[in-house]
Amino acid sequence: MKSNLKVNFLGTELINPFILASAPPTKDYETIRNAFNAGWAGAITKSIVLSPTRNKKSRIGHIRHQNNIIATQNYEMSSVYSPYQWKEWVIRLRNEFPDRLIFVSFAASSNIDEWKFLSESFLETNVHGLELNFSCPHSDHDRKGSAIGLDHNLCASITEAVKKTVGKKLKIMSKLPYILHPNEGTVAKMCIEAGADAIAGINSIAGLCEIDPYELKPKLMTGDKTTTVGLSYHIIRSFGRLVITQIAKTIDWKRYPISAIGGVSRDIESIIDYLSLGANHMQVCSEVMNHGVEVIDEMKATLLQYLEKTGRTIDDIRGKALPHFTEWDKLDSQDRIATVSDDCTNCQACISYCRYNAIMPGAAKINIVDKNCDGCGSCYSACPNNAISLN
Numbered sequence: 001m002k003s004n005l006k007v008n009f010l011g012t013e014l015i016n017p018f019i020l021a022s023a024p025p026t027k028d029y030e031t032i033r034n035a036f037n038a039g040w041a042g043a044i045t046k047s048i049v050l051s052p053t054r055n056k057k058s059r060i061g062h063i064r065h066q067n068n069i070i071a072t073q074n075y076e077m078s079s080v081y082s083p084y085q086w087k088e089w090v091i092r093l094r095n096e097f098p099d100r101l102i103f104v105s106f107a108a109s110s111n112i113d114e115w116k117f118l119s120e121s122f123l124e125t126n127v128h129g130l131e132l133n134f135s136c137p138h139s140d141h142d143r144k145g146s147a148i149g150l151d152h153n154l155c156a157s158i159t160e161a162v163k164k165t166v167g168k169k170l171k172i173m174s175k176l177p178y179i180l181h182p183n184e185g186t187v188a189k190m191c192i193e194a195g196a197d198a199i200a201g202i203n204s205i206a207g208l209c210e211i212d213p214y215e216l217k218p219k220l221m222t223g224d225k226t227t228t229v230g231l232s233y234h235i236i237r238s239f240g241r242l243v244i245t246q247i248a249k250t251i252d253w254k255r256y257p258i259s260a261i262g263g264v265s266r267d268i269e270s271i272i273d274y275l276s277l278g279a280n281h282m283q284v285c286s287e288v289m290n291h292g293v294e295v296i297d298e299m300k301a302t303l304l305q306y307l308e309k310t311g312r313t314i315d316d317i318r319g320k321a322l323p324h325f326t327e328w329d330k331l332d333s334q335d336r337i338a339t340v341s342d343d344c345t346n347c348q349a350c351i352s353y354c355r356y357n358a359i360m361p362g363a364a365k366i367n368i369v370d371k372n373c374d375g376c377g378s379c380y381s382a383c384p385n386n387a388i389s390l391n
């Protein structure tokens with residue numbers, strides 16, 4: 001049987017589980033139209049504000065490790081286009097692509113009237129819903145984004161006010177930041193109780209760009225100064241996994257779906273990570289910013305290949321890894337030590353990872369000195385051949 005990539009999200013059938021996150025790949029009508037033509041299942045518009053501002057030049061950079069880009073960083077602000085312009089664009093997009101999901105993203109201040117005004121403006125556009133941006137990390141100057149996300153009660157009050165404004169006409173999805181840990185589940189629950197239909201997370205994560213060791217200046221600057229950046233791409237997936245897991249453990253994710261964001265790419269691990277932790281679908285930003293909308297073909301093919309190889313459906317995967325997560329004090333206290341299998345190639349890469357003098361070179365394979373082994377697991381995780389296990 002041919003595998004199926006369709007996903008039901010709040011009553012709308014997504015043609016595949018990949019939608020564009022609010023960011024440059026959804027910056028205007030034409031960009032979204034091109035992405036839909038390429039096969040993306042939906043888009044969250046670039047965050048819309050009441051008073052658009054000009055962006056700084058430059059504002060986007062990349063962090064490399066051994067010549068690979070592992071992170072993208074930016075201090076781009078919200079959309080430079082007005083709500084009126086966006087209203088016209090989303091109506092057109094809904095008419096031209098009736099089978100694609102469109103959510104409008106807002107970034108407003110702690111003044112709830114701003115959120116109400118923006119919500120009212122899109123009531124008659126026939127979009128599927130609104131994403132409330134409680135999570136942009138570089139809003140130190142205007143107290144929007146993650147400044148709101150940190151205030152649990154404010155997140156709930158804004159969600160409630162928007163829900164009252166749009167009623168059943170539009171779905172609401174609150175987009176949460178990473179910095180809520182360990183309270184991400186609590187805030188997600190508060191948003192759901194206040195009327196959110198779904199939860200999205202995470203946004204990019206606050207950081208500072210690298211300093212050039214010879215110039216002694218930041219590598220990402222506007223003129224000769226830099227500011228807080230938002231980190232995204234592969235490097236933030238670990239943070240995304242944590243937040244999605246904490247949310248999935250707290251809310252009823254089958255009823256209130258989770259839209260997972262953070263380092264989703266063409267790597268199958270990044271896709272299965274989030275589905276297995278309970279996500280309904282994934283939002284993608286940096287992979288598209290860095291490699292173009294065409295990556296959708298590879299993402300779909302990679303997932304299809306995985307489903308066909310394993311004989312699983314997306315529903316079979318969803319949430320399956322969640323029971324393996326618990327609090328530290330609920331982990332068992334059993335003793336375990338490392339053992340080596342015949343797959344060991346004697347490369348001895350593991351030796352430098354052992355801090356207990358428990359690994360000795362051998363003739364054909366490494367030897368574990370049982371009495372020294374603490375069972376910490378570092379060698380097991382470092383072995384390139386999966387030849388060490390803990391027993």
Ligand SMILES: Cc1cc2nc3c(=O)[nH]c(=O)nc-3n(C[C@H](O)[C@H](O)[C@H](O)COP(=O)(O)O)c2cc1C
Pocket residue numbers: 021022023024046047060072073074076077078079105133136175202203204230231232233234236261262263264283284285286287
């Ligand atoms: C240049 C840039 C601009 C972004 N603008 C927005 C925005 O306007 N609103 C928003 O909610 N998130 C914005 N984001 C965050 C993304 O939607 C996404 O949450 C984040 O990049 C993590 O996903 P990724 O690892 O796939 O890039 C932006 C990200 C980047 C890189």
